[in-house]
Amino acid sequence: MPSDRPTLPPVRLRPEAELARAALAAPVLARAVRLARWAGPETRVGTDGELVDAQLGAAAEALGLADEEDGEACASGAWRVAVDTGLVEVRGPGDGGTGTVIAGDALPLVTGGAPRDVLALWLEGLETVFADAAAPVVDSSGAPEVPAAAGGGAGPGALDRNTAAEAELLDEVLANLYALTAAEGGPGDGPVPLPALAASVIVPDGMTEPTDDVLQQVSRAMMRLDDQFRILEPTGLVEYRPVDEALMAEEAPDEPSPADLDEDDVARYGMVRLTPLGLYGVRSRLLEAGVAAPAVGELAGRGADELLGAVGAFPPAAARAETERWLAGREPVAAARELLAAARGADTGSPLRRLHCQQALSLVGPGAEPAVREVLDDPELGGLARVWLAERGAADVPPPSEAMVFWLAVDTIAAQLDADGDLEELQDLVEGLTGGHGGFFDEVWRVEHPSTPEVLEALGRLHRDKRIAKDARKAAFRARSRAGS
DSSP states (O other), X not given: OOTTSOSSOOBOOOOHHHHHHHHHHSHHHHHHHHHHHHXXXXXXXXXXXXXXXXXXXXXXXXXXXXTSTTHHHHHHHHHHHHHHTTSEXXXXXXXGGOBEEEEOTTTTHHHHSOHHHHHHHHHHHHHHHHHHHHSOEEOTTSOEEOOGGGOOOOSTTXXXXXXXXHHHHHHHHHHHHHHHHHSTTSOTTSOEEHHHHHHHHHSOTTOSSOOHHHHHHHHHHHHHHHHHHHHHGGGTSEEEEOOOGGGGSTTOTTOOOGGGOOTTTGGGGOEEEEOHHHHHHHHHHHHXXXXXXXXTTTTTTSOHHHHHHHHTTSOHHHHHHHHHHHHTTSOHHHHHHHHHHHHOOOSTTHHHHHHHHHHHHHHHOGGGHHHHXXXXXXXXXXXXXXXXXXXXXXXXXXXXXXXXXXXXXXXXXXXXXXXXXXHHHXXXXXXXXXXXXXXXXXXXXTOOOTTHHHHHHHHHHHOSSHHHHHHHHHHHXXXXXXXXX
């Protein structure tokens, strides 16, 4: 597969207005906004902008958390989000080493900003909470603890190193959760078991039977992720069902390992779901890190060349949805002409572009016919055009030449090879195309198509009839020799 294809499936994001409403309703941002409106000239903060201890009780009361055991801690965390997002601005410090606060420039955006402004605030708040979640656990000696997979260690700078390692591990877990959520055939909007997520970053690729040491690492990672998802849930990033505390109790020594869970018990080990807002948030982090993370609809305003070049790497349902978005609002004949022009070419990606062009034309409908008829004599598009017209029962479709039939067969197989489709379906296609012409291999090696040698070599590997596979390999040799002459 070409290296420039995205490694993550395209996601379907909710409208920004809907996501902004979810961001404002998330406890972390809602509390930060409430504290920003509560703060006044008498509010005192320390040198780092944190609320002084004497103010924490009043802040917790403003949030309706005065009677909660962790009310002051929640108020302190919400205040840090308010400071980091610019909802409040710290002034000072003045006499006594304390400062005061005023409303920040970001506060009016809560009610007067565009949805994208609100989402930017939420993302900044998420960064603050993410840093808390990724902070290493410190043991009784003051040394940082960190899962082995994240690279523990002590000594000078260990805390900084482990903080970075924890953040990297949590980002990897969220990226895996994102990929599972976006994948066709994945859990979609459903929750993912915490043991599966932990295993996805701990168990080495290719290990079918994890060792006892690896299973212990998975269990430790699960417990760390349990803490982290509890911290992240109030941001609205995830919905989380925590690990059953009875599983961690000393009186429950006979609980099965995560690897032995049955379907009824798996939820006791934690279940996590990425929310629509979380999908947006993780994608934003991935994009900032330089990861290709496509979203359905982002190609709607681009050219047909970009559309056909991108959807070749998309799963079928996402490719169709992206193409429908691209076609919406475009005049059928103009859209068809642009698609056909983008499908031309002799580069390695051109067969797959033509395949997706044909699929896109099927979505255009009958209105594409004038543009399709314009390319009937085109050596690269004429076969595609005849197939499209025949499928719609069009009249007066000229029969293809034998050379065009063979060229189209090579192009079709080349596209399917590049699409990395189902092996059995590909074998059926290969056998159907080769079986329809008695002298197929006597003629096809002469086809002036850049993929002819590769296609014939693939036929030699894929055809289930050994005699025909041998004929394909002979034809491939002749095509290679011809190309080199």
